[in-house]
Amino acid sequence: MAGIFGRGRGQGxxxxxxxxxxxxxxxAGAHVKDATxxxxxxxVIAESARQPxxxxxxxxxCEPCKQLAPTxxxxxxAAGGKVKLVRLNIDEHPEIPGRLGVRSIPAIxxxxxxxxxxxxxxxxxESQAKGFVERLVGPLDDDADRLAEAEAVAAAGDAEKAxxxxxxxxxxxxxxxAAVAGLAKLLISEGELESAETVLASVATGGxxxxxxxxxxxxxxxxxxxxxxxxxxxxxxxxxxxxxxxQARFDFAILLNARNRREEAAAxxxxxxxxxxxxxDDGARKHLxxxxxxxxxxxxxxxxxRRKLSALLFS
Numbered sequence: 001m002a003g004i005f006g007r008g009r010g011q012g013x014x015x016x017x018x019x020x021x022x023x024x025x026x027x028a029g030a031h032v033k034d035a036t037x038x039x040x041x042x043x044v045i046a047e048s049a050r051q052p053x054x055x056x057x058x059x060x061x062c063e064p065c066k067q068l069a070p071t072x073x074x075x076x077x078a079a080g081g082k083v084k085l086v087r088l089n090i091d092e093h094p095e096i097p098g099r100l101g102v103r104s105i106p107a108i109x110x111x112x113x114x115x116x117x118x119x120x121x122x123x124x125x126e127s128q129a130k131g132f133v134e135r136l137v138g139p140l141d142d143d144a145d146r147l148a149e150a151e152a153v154a155a156a157g158d159a160e161k162a163x164x165x166x167x168x169x170x171x172x173x174x175x176x177x178a179a180v181a182g183l184a185k186l187l188i189s190e191g192e193l194e195s196a197e198t199v200l201a202s203v204a205t206g207g208x209x210x211x212x213x214x215x216x217x218x219x220x221x222x223x224x225x226x227x228x229x230x231x232x233x234x235x236x237x238x239x240x241x242x243x244x245x246x247q248a249r250f251d252f253a254i255l256l257n258a259r260n261r262r263e264e265a266a267a268x269x270x271x272x273x274x275x276x277x278x279x280x281d282d283g284a285r286k287h288l289x290x291x292x293x294x295x296x297x298x299x300x301x302x303x304x305x306r307r308k309l310s311a312l313l314f315s
Contacts (some may be wrong), residue, residue, distance in 0.1 A: 014089035175204025226258035262301035
């Protein structure tokens with residue numbers, strides 16, 4: 001992708017006081033800025049080597065753009081440098097959005113290590129926009145340190161202590177989505193699926209849309225799917241006989257994920273997408289996104305597979 005941005009025209013740098021006045025929000029702050037065609041390579045591509053960068057394609061006449069802009073700025077500033085927001089007025093600078101195939105605005109494309117890795121269109125509610133950013137950089141809440149401690153204890157094998165930490169957070173803030181999700185995922189890892197479902201049901205009203213809850217529910221669903229697939233040797237036999245058997249390859253991906261072979265599971269779904277993007281109503285891509293939800297935004301398998309998926313979708 002980097003080559004796309006290497007020969008900008010630098011247009012519009014001095015255009016339109018009226019257009020400038022119509023910008024949806026102030027550019028103050030180290031983590032939010034406006035770009036031009038000429039500066040896009042530096043502001044977005046190069047900068048994304050340091051942290052994820054959200055490229056916001058907008059126009060002064062776009063009302064949804066004006067609705068989304070302050071929401072994005074609030075979230076990015078709350079992230080404290082974990083992510084940056086760079087806006088590009090498509091009226092003044094149409095070349096790059098044209099090359100990226102942006103046909104509707106607002107369009108947000110996340111870049112990391114010089115490559116587009118995710119995106120969305122339209123004015124999302126704040127909770128969903130925050131969830132999008134958290135998939136890139138991890139939790140933005142004040143309890144992140146306590147959550148990290150509980151996760152570290154669980155990773156060290158002390159499930160009982162981790163459960164106590166999550167329970168303490170839930171006692172202080174009943175229904176807290178982050179604590180509920182953490183405890184549920186711990187129970188899932190211990191095979192206590194019914195208990196995990198019960199814990200997830202205790203989330204506060206509205207918390208079901210929280211990114212951590214979505215991740216926990218995705219993990220729980222994936223466990224059930226793996227149990228329903230059946231024998232791995234039979235699935236592998238089907239693929240060997242017919243590499244175009246997308247259902248068998250899809251089932252194999254589910255079984256690989258259940259064995260924590262995440263990179264291989266993602267590779268099987270990406271292979272389906274390469275062969276037939278429309279198969280099963282875009283089922284391979286949708287299931288890969290479910291993997292991403294369950295694994296988390298900062299998991300190496302998520303980062304690697306998201307990059308490969310983006311290369312396919314943006315090609």
